[in-house]
Amino acid sequence: MWESIDHIFKSSSEDTETMKQLFGYFLIAGGFVFAIVLGVTFYILRKFKVSDHSKQHFDTHESHKVEYLTIGFASVLVVSFLVLAIGAINKIQTPIPEGKEPDIIITGHQWWWEINYPSEGVVAANELHIPIEKRLLVRLESKDVIHDWYVPALGRKMDMIPGQSNYVWMQALEPGHYDGACNEYCGAQHAWMRILVVAHEQNEYEKWLADQKKKASIPQTALQKKGAKIFQDKVCSNCHAIQGTGAVAGIGPDLTHLGSRETLLGGKLRNGPGSLKDWLRDPQKVKPGAHMPDFLFTEEELNALTAYLYNLK
Amino acid sequence: MEGYKRNMIPEPETPLPSIKTGYGLLQWLSSTDHKQLGIMYLWMALFFFLVGGAEAMLMRAQLALPELNLLGPEVYNQLFTMHGTTMVFLVLMPTLIGLGTYFLPLMIGANEMAFPRLNAMSLWITLLGGLLLNFSYLAGGAPDAGWFSYAPLSEKNYSFTPGLDYYSIGLIVTGIGSIGAALNFIVTTITMRVKGMKMNKLPLFVWMVFFNSFLILGAFPLLNAGLFMLLLDRQLQAHFFLPATGGSAVLWQHVFWAFGHPEVYILALPAFGIISEVIPVFSRKKIYGYVTLAASTVFIALLSFGVWAHHMFAVGLGNPVNTFFSAASMLIGIPTGIKVINWTATMWGGRIFFSTSMLFAVAFLIDFTLGGLSGIAFAIAPIDWHITDTYFVVAHIHYVFLGGTLFASFAGIYYWFPKISGKMLSEKLGQWHFWLFLIGFNMTFLIQHLLGLLGMPRRVYTYPDLPYYGSMNFIATMGAVLMMIAMLIFIFNIFHSLRKGMKASSNPWYAWTIEWFASSPPSLKNFDELDEVKTSRPLIDWEKTNQRNDGE
Ligand code: HEM
Ligand SMILES: [Cu+2]
Numbered sequence: 083m084w085e086s087i088d089h090i091f092k093s094s095s096e097d098t099e100t101m102k103q104l105f106g107y108f109l110i111a112g113g114f115v116f117a118i119v120l121g122v123t124f125y126i127l128r129k130f131k132v133s134d135h136s137k138q139h140f141d142t143h144e145s146h147k148v149e150y151l152t153i154g155f156a157s158v159l160v161v162s163f164l165v166l167a168i169g170a171i172n173k174i175q176t177p178i179p180e181g182k183e184p185d186i187i188i189t190g191h192q193w194w195w196e197i198n199y200p201s202e203g204v205v206a207a208n209e210l211h212i213p214i215e216k217r218l219l220v221r222l223e224s225k226d227v228i229h230d231w232y233v234p235a236l237g238r239k240m241d242m243i244p245g246q247s248n249y250v251w252m253q254a255l256e257p258g259h260y261d262g263a264c265n266e267y268c269g270a271q272h273a274w275m276r277i278l279v280v281a282h283e284q285n286e287y288e289k290w291l292a293d294q295k296k297k298a299s300i301p302q303t304a305l306q307k308k309g310a311k312i313f314q315d316k317v318c319s320n321c322h323a324i325q326g327t328g329a330v331a332g333i334g335p336d337l338t339h340l341g342s343r344e345t346l347l348g349g350k351l352r353n354g355p356g357s358l359k360d361w362l363r364d365p366q367k368v369k370p371g372a373h374m375p376d377f378l379f380t381e382e383e384l385n386a387l388t389a390y391l392y393n394l395k
Numbered sequence: 396m397e398g399y400k401r402n403m404i405p406e407p408e409t410p411l412p413s414i415k416t417g418y419g420l421l422q423w424l425s426s427t428d429h430k431q432l433g434i435m436y437l438w439m440a441l442f443f444f445l446v447g448g449a450e451a452m453l454m455r456a457q458l459a460l461p462e463l464n465l466l467g468p469e470v471y472n473q474l475f476t477m478h479g480t481t482m483v484f485l486v487l488m489p490t491l492i493g494l495g496t497y498f499l500p501l502m503i504g505a506n507e508m509a510f511p512r513l514n515a516m517s518l519w520i521t522l523l524g525g526l527l528l529n530f531s532y533l534a535g536g537a538p539d540a541g542w543f544s545y546a547p548l549s550e551k552n553y554s555f556t557p558g559l560d561y562y563s564i565g566l567i568v569t570g571i572g573s574i575g576a577a578l579n580f581i582v583t584t585i586t587m588r589v590k591g592m593k594m595n596k597l598p599l600f601v602w603m604v605f606f607n608s609f610l611i612l613g614a615f616p617l618l619n620a621g622l623f624m625l626l627l628d629r630q631l632q633a634h635f636f637l638p639a640t641g642g643s644a645v646l647w648q649h650v651f652w653a654f655g656h657p658e659v660y661i662l663a664l665p666a667f668g669i670i671s672e673v674i675p676v677f678s679r680k681k682i683y684g685y686v687t688l689a690a691s692t693v694f695i696a697l698l699s700f701g702v703w704a705h706h707m708f709a710v711g712l713g714n715p716v717n718t719f720f721s722a723a724s725m726l727i728g729i730p731t732g733i734k735v736i737n738w739t740a741t742m743w744g745g746r747i748f749f750s751t752s753m754l755f756a757v758a759f760l761i762d763f764t765l766g767g768l769s770g771i772a773f774a775i776a777p778i779d780w781h782i783t784d785t786y787f788v789v790a791h792i793h794y795v796f797l798g799g800t801l802f803a804s805f806a807g808i809y810y811w812f813p814k815i816s817g818k819m820l821s822e823k824l825g826q827w828h829f830w831l832f833l834i835g836f837n838m839t840f841l842i843q844h845l846l847g848l849l850g851m852p853r854r855v856y857t858y859p860d861l862p863y864y865g866s867m868n869f870i871a872t873m874g875a876v877l878m879m880i881a882m883l884i885f886i887f888n889i890f891h892s893l894r895k896g897m898k899a900s901s902n903p904w905y906a907w908t909i910e911w912f913a914s915s916p917p918s919l920k921n922f923d924e925l926d927e928v929k930t931s932r933p934l935i936d937w938e939k940t941n942q943r944n945d946g947e
Contacts, residue, residue: 112769112772115732115764116764116768119739119761123757123760126742126743127742127747130743130744131747132746132748135748139681142740144683146687160728167775167776171714171777232850238780239709240711244547244638246711248711262850265852266709268548269472269553370467371469
């Protein structure tokens with residue numbers, strides 16, 4: 083069961099492996115303690131159970147042996163786990179080398195993720211692409227409320243706090259898709275602040291980066307062109323950016339390569355012309371509370387916008 | 396009459412305003428009698444339990460299947476915020492304080508609390524706070540930032556309905572009520588014990604309520620200060636918790652959890668007290684390790700003020716801070732473990748009779764142990780970095796609050812109901828209540844550990860159809876239905892017994908603490924006179940002396 087599904091101790095990083103191991107020890111120790119309590123209690127209940135409440139009463143023979151034994155046993159457990167915990171803490175949250183710049187900067191917004199590759203000049207949203215094996219330094223920030231970065235297979239979870247920069251190390255040993263989600267309650271659509279991480283082999287990653295560096299595709303068909311015009315004329319460009327056009331705002335997600343994404347809206351929808359159109363027709367119906375207004379587009383406008391945006395590969 | 400003295404129980408010197416003729420509504424409203432106030436606390440808790448329970452049922456309906464759309468996110472978020480807040484401040488607190496108000500004076504052989512008027516004020520102001528909090532539903536929207544209202548989500552620009560203003564004011568007001576009750580417990584315990592009842596002969600329930608009151612005095616002012624700051628932020632544009640204008644979001648977390656962690660012990664210690672009364676009586680044995688039980692309580696209480704940042708391991712406080720709070724938090728496991736051992740050892744060699752009360756006490760023992768163990772998982776920072784803010788947390792808090800405190804409260808209510816009402820609760824209905832609740836509870840919450848390990852975040856109004864998410868959530872919802880049925884049985888049992896129940900004698904369980912010396916229900920003046928207390932089981936001693944006297 084464990085390997086086939088996306089549980090939080092499925093690991094593709096050394097850090098998750100460390101935590102998984104610690105949790106394993108904990109399960110053994112905790113399970114042992116619980117089994118003793120359960121076993122002893124049930125034994126007592128069976129052995130000393132009577133069917134009538136009586137007036138008789140008994141004295142208790144107090145010997146402190148049991149208590150000392152408990153204190154001793156519990157102390158040994160506490161100290162051992164403290165030692166293990168300290169080891170794991172220092173292995174996972176290692177100091178940042180002097181002068182090292184973050185590889186990636188992720189900023190939480192209500193309810194989407196902004197992703198920056200500072201040394202590459204690439205900006206993306208809601209889907210994170212990384213190369214495998216490298217231990218990446220990630221800086222976490224927030225534009226509004228507290229969010230929390232959490233992709234179980236790739237390392238520890240860390241809050242994203244407005245007015246503060248937090249750092250985590252991220253690593254994917256295997257190429258593939260990794261699921262994650264915002265874990266700190268952040269308002270109406272906390273449920274749909276999920277994140278998809280795609281880990282690539284180095285050469286594929288570079289190909290992806292090169293694609294991302296390109297400006298947005300030029301609209302080809304008449305419909306797409308019409309869509310591009312609507313995008314600029316209506317207020318879309320007040321909030322969104324599309325590289326290579328007049329739209330440069332950073333309030334909503336960057337849409338330059340929207341068509342190449344697998345999901346929309348923090349995991350709410352699979353990407354596709356149909357779902358894109360649903361969203362534009364009535365954002366508040368698809369993701370109530372989302373900070374994007376309703377525009378009351380006509381069917382025609384919807385078709386044009388969808389054609390334009392989905393073409394942005 | 397040689398060898399023991401009778402000593403008179405003093406009445407308050409000045410008569411207090413109350414309408415002593417009959418038990419009309421006005422009499423209840425104006426009462427300063429600790430027994431009536433205790434009963435009203437309990438009714439209030441039951442009322443809010445129904446409110447909080449209804450909120451939980453709505454939430455479970457929405458979560459029964461993936462991507463359901465019964466409630467929108469706005470409604471769901473108000474519901475889970477109100478559910479948590481209600482259960483903590485308006486259900487568990489009043490239940491424990493209510494039992495304390497009723498039984499603490501009786502158990503130390505007093506006729507009243509030290510400050511009867513303060514006692515009345517504490518009750519009514521707690522109720523006022525609860526009503527204010529719930530009034531928000533009508534005033535534009537309930538609070539929606541979770542029961543711990545993290546800033547800046549709780550600030551005006553992110554939560555713009557008046558909900559959080561009502562939350563702040565409502566909790567400040569109930570907090571004042573709790574502080575009043577705590578002062579009263581402390582002074583009553585110190586000054587009004589019957590002759591011979593030294594501090595080391597206090598019944599453990601009294602001990603726990605007494606010591607717990609110091610925790611309340613330490614913790615609630617912190618909460619109230621934080622809530623005032625939040626209110627200032629929201630109403631007068633202060634900037635305590637707004638990073639954009641120089642405030643700190645993390646400051647709120649420090650303030651809240653400096654209160655919040657002691658608070659979870661505030662909800663646990665009196666529960667330990669109840670268990671320490673119930674288990675001995677139904678095992679027919681003296682409590683094992685009185686001193687260790689009392690001492691470990693002191694230890695827990697002190698530690699509880701030094702562990703708050705274990706709620707903040709994901710905040711990025713740095714390795715030294717995380718290590719310190721990991722260590723401090725894990726230490727709490729030791730005194731807690733001792734308690735479990737003491738209760739188990741008390742049962743050993745006894746004659747265990749499974750009244751409903753005892754069943755709940757034993758279920759407490761096991762479920763609370765599980766909750767304690769999952770708590771230690773959170774204390775280990777690197778494990779916390781994985782499971783915090785997932786459903787594992789939801790499972791954990793319910794094991795300690797519901798499987799712990801609530802089960803203990805049920806044990807206490809089945810135990811003391813005959814004393815309070817003069818009627819026996821039906822044991823048969825009680826067994827139904829117990830088994831359905833126990834099964835429902837474990838169905839709902841055991842599985843949530845797994846959901847958490849599968850990565851389901853808490854406080855989500857819906858979830859994607861990932862493997863096992865749907866089926867596990869469905870099981871959890873079915874468990875909640877069982878609990879609801881169990882509660883209906885419980886409530887029926889109460890009303891039925893009040894009207895038609897068997898009459899209770901003054902000491903139906905053959906217990907040995909002083910409250911069982913009073914009639915059932917006790918007369919307005921609890922006791923006329925009592926003998927001196929010699930041991931921790933006064934009723935047994937007194938019976939012996941009386942027999943001897945009769946024989947002479
Ligand atoms: C009928 C029994 C109950 C059911 C079915 C139930 C169900 C739930 C559910 C579904 C949540 C929301 C979890 C989330 O969205 O993250 C929750 C949260 C919570 N529950 Fe309960 N609950 C019950 C009883 C209680 C009781 C008796 C307490 C006692 C104090 C309690 C305390 C809490 C707290 C503190 C939270 C966290 C609220 C928050 O995240 O702000 N619950 N419960
Ligand atoms: Cu978030």
